[in-house]
Amino acid sequence: MxxxxxxxxxxxxxxxxxxxxxxxxxxxxxxxxxxxxxxxxxxxxxxxxxxxxxxxxxxxxxxxxxxxxxxxxxxxxxxxxxxxxxxxxxxxxxxxxxxxxxxxxxxxxxxxxxxxxxxxxxxxxxxxxxxxxxxxxxxxxxxxxxxxxxxxxxxxxxxxxxxxxxxxxxxxxxxxxxxxKGVARFTLDVQGVSSHSGIDHRKGINALEELAYQIIYLQGLTDYSKDSTVNVGIASGGSAVNVVCDHAKAEFELRVQTISEMERLVHAVRNMQPKLKGTTLQVQGGVLRPxxxxxxxxxxxxxxxxxxxxxxxxxxxxxxxxxxxxxxxxxxxxxxxxxxxxxxxxxxxxxxxxxxxxxxxxxxxxxxxxxxxxx
Ligand SMILES: [Zn+2]
Structure with a gap:
């Protein structure tokens, strides 16, 4: 052998x-x-x-x-x-x-x-x-x-x-x-509105700010008592420091012990709501392994x-x-x-x-x- x-x-x-x-x-x-x-x-x-x-x-x-x-x-x-x-x-x-x-x-x-x-x-x-x-x-x-x-x-x-x-x-x-554990993986795209950060700060909607709220929401779905975890592993956004960022993106995964927990969290992820008015969220992905x-x-x-x-x-x-x-x-x-x-x-x-x-x-x-x- x-x-x-x-x-x-x-x-x-x-x-x-x-x-x-x-x-x-x-x-x-x-x-x-x-x-x-x-x-x-x-x-x-x-x-x-x-x-x-x-x-x-x-x-x-x-x-x-x-x-x-x-x-x-x-x-x-x-x-x-x-x-x-x-x-x-x-x-x-x-x-x-x-x-x-x-x-x-x-x-x-x-x-x-x-x-x-x-x-x-x-x-x-x-x-x-x-x-x-x-x-x-x-x-x-x-x-x-x-x-x-x-x-x-x-x-x-x-x-x-x-x-x-x-x-x-x-x-x-x-x-x-x-x-x-079962694994599900997703990408989250946040769309905001770009503007000049000096001249038109009020007209812009910062996608990175929205993403920050969403990251805190996602991480907060973790429930150690059920051994369910959510991890935002990658995040990016923005093009220049004097531009109000109009697009940001994150990749995250969730790992759970039971099929019912998988259903609960996938539902929560698919129904995420934007916090800042004027931004939109797009979630893609799904269950990799139950x-x-x-x-x-x-x-x-x-x-x-x-x-x-x-x-x-x-x-x-x-x-x-x-x-x-x-x-x-x-x-x-x-x-x-x-x-x-x-x-x-x-x-x-x-x-x-x-x-x-x-x-x-x-x-x-x-x-x-x-x-x-x-x-
Ligand atoms: Zn192996």
Whole structure:
């Protein structure tokens, strides 16, 4: 597994670089086929890397699906091959390891998770006859919001009895992720009236002043007691210091724990009213990822906890503000368990690493979880 991880980490796969992502994906496909004998379906993409659906089981399909085939239930394993690291990163920071840890761009988020999944599926199909299909969907554009993959992930989720997401566990604690915040992003454009600040100050309506009121309003929608947060992250406006500013703009996001909080805040945002007479507001944007509510993870987590105990380790659960493709599947009401990838730390950071000792353990946990669902 470490040899495969080394090869995969050293194959760079920045989301925007289709050629590199496709190349790394080919390696994952090849190892999957060699180890499991499963079937590959490529969903070609023009802009991002191709999406890939690997599958095996009782109703293995090739290309187009017939009605009888869609009737066969399945479980879905979700991963992504892209990373946030630019091309060239491995030239000065290639895969490396010491006695405890493995390092390198994307090792934790989530190349180690992909390797663990291939070996888990391989072990499972060698030892058992499955009563359901296993679909392993590998996303090529997760780090940019799963724009080209979302529809395919949702389509597969709706045919699935359970979804296992290979995002890393939460930090060094190794906790699984049973709750993820939902994210919505917006831009706010404020239109005012320009004028000469010396000659015609009274005739102007300052868009920056209006924006200031709106920023305070938006930040004020934050409610820590419900774990709902609003963050205005970028603001700009104005052209010169002696001009009453007629246009200002801000970008903001909100993160919430529940679907009802998402609805409440999105409604508030869409109904913002200008404070200064003569200004207009335009809000654009919407929900990027709906929240992954704990109720959709609870049962699978209980099962995972029991299995971990049998395997000789204890498991914790955690809630996180970060979103994943698990948000999409849970929002459809499909049982989803996330954080089943590597144990380590430092996602999207230079100190990214995985705990080598945990690789086989988490691989075994995933294999047992899948088997519970496919008996
Ligand atoms: Zn990830």
């Amino acid at each position: 470490l040899a495969d991880l080394e090869l995969l980490v050293n194959m760079e796969s920045p989301t925007k670089d289709k050629a590199l992502v496709d190349q790394a994906m080919e390696f994952v496909i090849r190892r999957f086929q060699e180890l499991t004998g499963g079937v590959v379906e490529r969903i070609s993409q023009a802009r991002f890397g191709d999406q890939v659906k690997l599958h095996l089981g009782i109703g293995t399909v090739t290309g187009t699906e017939t009605e009888s085939e869609t009737a066969i239930r399945q479980i879905l394993v979700l991963g992504h091959v892209d990373t946030v690291w630019p091309a060239g990163e491995t030239a000065h920071r290639p895969f490396s390891k010491d006695a405890q840890r493995a390092y390198g761009p994307g090792v934790f988020d989530m190349k180690c998770g992909l390797i663990q999944a291939i070996y888990a599926i391989s072990a499972l199909v060698k030892q058992h006859k499955l009563a359901k299909n296993i679909v392993f969907f590998i996303n090529s554009d997760e780090e940019m919001g799963s724009r080209s993959s979302r529809e395919w992930i949702e389509k597969e989720a709706l045919k699935s009895d359970a979804v296992f997401v290979l995002e890393p566990a939460l930090g060094a604690s190794g906790a699984l992720k049973t709750e993820r 929240p992954m509510e704990r109720k959709y993870s609870e049962e699978l987590y209980t099962s995972a906890k029991g299995l971990a105990q049998q395997l000789g380790f204890s498991l914790k659960e955690a809630s996180t503000g970060g979103a994943s493709d698990g948000n999409f599947t849970a929002a459809l009401g499909v049982p989803t368990l996330d954080g089943l990838g590597a144990v380590g730390d430092g996602a999207h950071a230079l100190h990214e690493y995985v705990e080598i000792e945990q690789i086989a353990k988490r691989c075994a946990l995933l294999a047992h979880l899948m088997w519970e669902q496919c008996k």
